[in-house]
Amino acid sequence: MVKQIQEQLLESARVKQKTAELLSDQIEKLAEKIVECYRSGNKLILLGNGGSASDAQHIVGELVGRFQRERRPLPAIALSTNAAILTAIGNDYSFDDVFARQVDAWASPGDIVIGISTSGHSRNVLLAIQKASEHGAYTVGLTGRDGGKLGANSDLALVVPSDDTPRIQETHITIGHIVCDLVEQMLFPDSPDANP
DSSP, rough: HHHHHHHHHHHHHHHHHHHHHHHHHHHHHHHHHHHHHHHTOEEEEEESSTTTHHHHHHHHHHSOSSSBOOOOOOOOEEEOHHHHHHHHHHHOOOOTTTHHHHHHHHHOOOOEEEEEEESSSOHHHHHHHHHHHTTTTTTEEEEEEHHHHHHTTEEEEEEESSSSSSHHHHHHHHHHHHHHHHHHHHHTSOOOOOOO
8 A cells, every 4th residue: 555655746746747847837937817817806716526526626725815915805707606596407497507597697898707617528618618719708728638628729728737536626625726826925025934
């Protein structure tokens, strides 16, 4: 078991090393776009299924709460949190529509909509990104493998260089933490460290 543990930790580190080599420019661009979004008075909308839903909620928690600095809350919404909305749309329309219908309600020009899908092929995520584009929002695909349809249909795609779902998800939340840190640094350079 110790060997398996070590192998998984080392593989996670390898994926992150490759991500550092391949995606640093895209991560920087995402942070800059989010800062631009906030400075314009807009918001972030995040969505995904399963573990990706948890990642969306985690990132929203860091933005509305705080990450490393004491500062004002930043407007961000995770579309997986309201069971009444999800079940109503799923029942009255279909599960494919659970995010797109919410994006239709919430997205405005200048907002950023981030769809998270390890495969890049989650239909409800793809439909939400399409709807976000129709509303003039900037779309981001956080994915893995070959990027899938999500990577191909987003304004900015961050494609984690792995085919292994757990490694992709681990890297997604690392990217999320890095972006939250950069956004706080740019928007609140004089705010004190929340963890002295």
